[in-house]
Amino acid sequence: MTAIEIRxxxxxxGAVRAVDDVSFTVEAGTVTGYLGPNGAGKTTTLRSLxxxxxxxxxxxxxxxxxxxxxxxxxxEVGAVLEATSFHPGRTARDHLRIMTTAAGLPASRPDxxxxxxxxxxxxRKRVGGFSLGMRQRLALAGALLGQxxxxxxxxxxxxxxxxxxxxxxxxxxxxxxDTGAAVLVSSHVLAEVEQTVDNVVIIAKGRMIxxxxxxxxxxxxxxxxxVKTKDDFAPALRAAGAEVxxxxxxxxxxxxxxxxxxxxxxxDQRVLLTEVAHERSDLQSxxxxxxxxxxRA
Amino acid sequence: MTNLxxxxxxxxxxxxxxxxxxxxxxxxxxxxxAFLIAQAxxxxxxxxxxxxxxxxxxxxxxxxxxxxxANIFTMILGIVLMTSEYRYQTITGTFLTTPKRxxxxxxxxxxxxxxxxxxxxISLLFTAVVAITAVLIGGGSIDLTxxxxxxxxxxxxxxxxxxxxxGIGLGALVRNQVAALIGGIVWAYVIESILGAxxxxxxVGKWLPGGAAQALMNIDFDTGLGESNLLPAWGGALVxxxxxxxxxxxxxxTTTRRDIT
Numbered sequence: 001m002t003a004i005e006i007r008x009x010x011x012x013x014g015a016v017r018a019v020d021d022v023s024f025t026v027e028a029g030t031v032t033g034y035l036g037p038n039g040a041g042k043t044t045t046l047r048s049l050x051x052x053x054x055x056x057x058x059x060x061x062x063x064x065x066x067x068x069x070x071x072x073x074x075x076e077v078g079a080v081l082e083a084t085s086f087h088p089g090r091t092a093r094d095h096l097r098i099m100t101t102a103a104g105l106p107a108s109r110p111d112x113x114x115x116x117x118x119x120x121x122x123x124r125k126r127v128g129g130f131s132l133g134m135r136q137r138l139a140l141a142g143a144l145l146g147q148x149x150x151x152x153x154x155x156x157x158x159x160x161x162x163x164x165x166x167x168x169x170x171x172x173x174x175x176x177x178d179t180g181a182a183v184l185v186s187s188h189v190l191a192e193v194e195q196t197v198d199n200v201v202i203i204a205k206g207r208m209i210x211x212x213x214x215x216x217x218x219x220x221x222x223x224x225x226x227v228k229t230k231d232d233f234a235p236a237l238r239a240a241g242a243e244v245x246x247x248x249x250x251x252x253x254x255x256x257x258x259x260x261x262x263x264x265x266x267x268d269q270r271v272l273l274t275e276v277a278h279e280r281s282d283l284q285s286x287x288x289x290x291x292x293x294x295x296r297a
Numbered sequence: 298m299t300n301l302x303x304x305x306x307x308x309x310x311x312x313x314x315x316x317x318x319x320x321x322x323x324x325x326x327x328x329x330x331a332f333l334i335a336q337a338x339x340x341x342x343x344x345x346x347x348x349x350x351x352x353x354x355x356x357x358x359x360x361x362x363x364x365x366x367a368n369i370f371t372m373i374l375g376i377v378l379m380t381s382e383y384r385y386q387t388i389t390g391t392f393l394t395t396p397k398r399x400x401x402x403x404x405x406x407x408x409x410x411x412x413x414x415x416x417x418x419i420s421l422l423f424t425a426v427v428a429i430t431a432v433l434i435g436g437g438s439i440d441l442t443x444x445x446x447x448x449x450x451x452x453x454x455x456x457x458x459x460x461x462x463x464g465i466g467l468g469a470l471v472r473n474q475v476a477a478l479i480g481g482i483v484w485a486y487v488i489e490s491i492l493g494a495x496x497x498x499x500x501v502g503k504w505l506p507g508g509a510a511q512a513l514m515n516i517d518f519d520t521g522l523g524e525s526n527l528l529p530a531w532g533g534a535l536v537x538x539x540x541x542x543x544x545x546x547x548x549x550x551t552t553t554r555r556d557i558t
Contacts, residue, residue: 044558052558053556073394079393099394102394
């Protein structure tokens, strides 16, 4: 059975079409990155999947069922939504105890889950004093309470420091690859997830743009290198065995040599290069252009 | 359902609000009782009848009825039980844990009943200890089965439970915590007080929760404003039950279909 299945999902808020005919699946044992700029419809998709938002049409299913119809949802799905959903006057442990009570889970789970996310020392502290990173860990502890096999995480890296992001990556990979869980993780920052995911779904303005595997995402675009120079560099490159295409005056697209080899050749030829860069892969370009990171990169 | 009600009570008792409410309630009741003791048997200068004296059998029921003044605090706890979920967005986690939302509302109402009963017990105990001590010091005698006291005690329980449910229904409807608290307090202290205090307005006031609770407790104390115009006790009880059902319905309808974004 497919762990997560989203089929022709659409949802509007007033005149805004937040999610428009999105379909994808997540299988057990894999991590899927759900990527898109802020406001792309990621959160609405995930909230539809979790029964918090009622879709206008289409279906969002976990283990083949609607979330709202599950009798023991915490045992099937662990969810991490925004990290602000805590009462500031309550301790971390009490927050988890309430969930444990309501879900009828063993009373030992809160402490075990806090241990798992590295928050055991802060268990009896009020959440009001927590950093954003600690709140993210607490939210993750909540997702772990029922020891589910499906994890749905909305921007879990928000507020984590680099060490925290590193830890999260390892943790998500461990959940999927060692425990066989299906993990769906959203992000608006490619770098946060590109070392974690097996599959990628890219969404923008509510519509699904691309779907692909990690290999497609991290491929280097066929090895082409873009070279900017005002000098006449093409003959030398061709002499060195490269395939050269003049995209526009002063901009060359070079295949067959990598950036270092091109740089060395330019040094030998006393040619001034103003830019040498590997072309981005297809999926990366799509994503970076969507999020506006492309202009800065 | 037991688990869910326990979880709702944990929500309340793992934050500091409930004992702050209990402390304010003690202070509030103590203030009212102090006035009642100080003014007992003192006739106003204009010849109007004053409060009964401490050794008058009518004084104790009047004092005990002050225990129902804690209704404002169970109402606040009811409002907070609902609105803090929206204020701190914990409603997300609540519905993730229990996606069948009607069950969450039922659990909150169940917790509201328990909170109402709990506050009725501590409010009545506190009031009784103070009032009985005052009566004994004032030379009166105590008969807790006498007159209206059993019915009045029941009325205090009904009032405190009902206002907790009222708070939950109001909180589900308004959701904004500050607006709900202000609305609830204005309702209980201003609108109900005015419509309940003047016999001429009691044609409306007797149908409100406060008026119905008064009818149930049957505190027919002459305020000098004329004869009160309340429902019979059983009528008051029926009106209270109808309100409880109405608030439960409001809470359910406003909560089960809404998107949580």
